Amino acid sequence: MAVIPKILVFAGSVRSGAYSGRTADVAQKELAVQGAEVTRISLADYPLPILDEDLEKEEGVPENAVKLGRLISAHDGLLIATPEYNGSIPPLLKNTIDWVSRVRRDGGRSVRPLAGKVVGLCSSSNGHFAGIRCINHLRAVLVRCQMEVVTPECSVPDGGDAFDEGGNFRDERLYKSMEHLCRTLIETSRMLSTRIEA
Numbered sequence: 539m540a541v542i543p544k545i546l547v548f549a550g551s552v553r554s555g556a557y558s559g560r561t562a563d564v565a566q567k568e569l570a571v572q573g574a575e576v577t578r579i580s581l582a583d584y585p586l587p588i589l590d591e592d593l594e595k596e597e598g599v600p601e602n603a604v605k606l607g608r609l610i611s612a613h614d615g616l617l618i619a620t621p622e623y624n625g626s627i628p629p630l631l632k633n634t635i636d637w638v639s640r641v642r643r644d645g646g647r648s649v650r651p652l653a654g655k656v657v658g659l660c661s662s663s664n665g666h667f668a669g670i671r672c673i674n675h676l677r678a679v680l681v682r683c684q685m686e687v688v689t690p691e692c693s694v695p696d697g698g699d700a701f702d703e704g705g706n707f708r709d710e711r712l713y714k715s716m717e718h719l720c721r722t723l724i725e726t727s728r729m730l731s732t733r734i735e736a
Contacts, residue, residue: 541728541731542573542574542575543574543575543614543615543724543727543728543731544574544575544576544577544612544613544614544615544733545569545574545575545576545577545613545614545615545616545617545723545724545727546576546577546579546609546610546613546615546616546617547562547565547566547569547576547577547578547579547616547617547619548562548578548579548580548581548616548617548618548619549561549562549580549581549618549619549620549621550581550618550619550620550621550627550628550630550631551620551621551628551630551631552580552581552582552630556621557621557662557663557664557694557697557698557700558619558620558621558660558661558662559619560662560697560700560701560705561619561660561661561662561692561694562578562617562619562660563705564701564705564706564707564716565617565619565658565660565692565716565719565720566578567706568716568717568720569617569720569723569724572717572720572721572724573724574720574724574727577609577613579609581630581631581634584602584603584605584606584634585602586600586602586603586633586634586637587600588633589633589636589637589640594640599637599640599641599642600637603634603637603638603640603641604641604644606634606637606638606651607638607641607644607649607651608644608649608651610638610651610652610655611644611649611651611732611733611734612733612734612735613655613733614656614727614728614731614732614733615655615656615657615658615723615724615726615727615731616655616656616657616658617657617658617659617660617719617720617723618631618657618658618659618660618676619659619660619661619662620659620660620661620662620669620672620673620676621661621662621663621669621672622661622662622663622667622669622671622672622673623672625671625672626671626672626675627672627675627676627679628672631676632679635652635679635680635683638651638652639652639683649734650684652680652683652684652685653683653684653685653732654684654685654686654730654732655685655686655732656685656686656688656723656726656727656730656731657680657685657686657687657688657723658687658688658690658691658719658720658722658723659673659676659677659680659687659688659691659692659719660673660691660692660693660694660716660719661673661676661691661692661693661694662693662694662695662697662700663694663695663697664696664697664698665695665696666695666696667695668693668694668695668696669693669694670693673691673693686726686730688719688722688723688726689722690715690718690719690722691715691719692712692715692716692719693715694707694712700712
């Protein structure tokens, strides 16, 4: 019997009604339809200070970064839906990645939550470019963190008009793109799982 992959889903924005959050909603539903066990979180529940090595030296890695690292370690894969800020990664998301990349211990256990973890990417914007500049920057950062970023992606243009009243994509091509991304993420997560049971 095939292992049911556990996928963690979150958006790179915590703004109410954010297109990235609505894209994450679509991903959450599609992953569940395809048989994954999905955990959806908001980065608003894991507030972190701006990365500061002096602060880290004095106080250690913040507890919320350790909690996020623990949660990531307990999943087979991640799906991140990001908005685009000035053609690049939003500061909330970049700061979160940077802090979690600093996690080396959880209790008495040596950990590296991001290394080897499978991740799928979505982007969104209110314009026609659909956040594709940001998603390329995010992919490069995650590869630098030694994550396994799957090739398919789902980029949502014209975010204000992209979703129907039920929160689904209006465009069938976008739905097919999300379907392909989720299938690849599930299959790759199952094959390359580094899950550590909490």
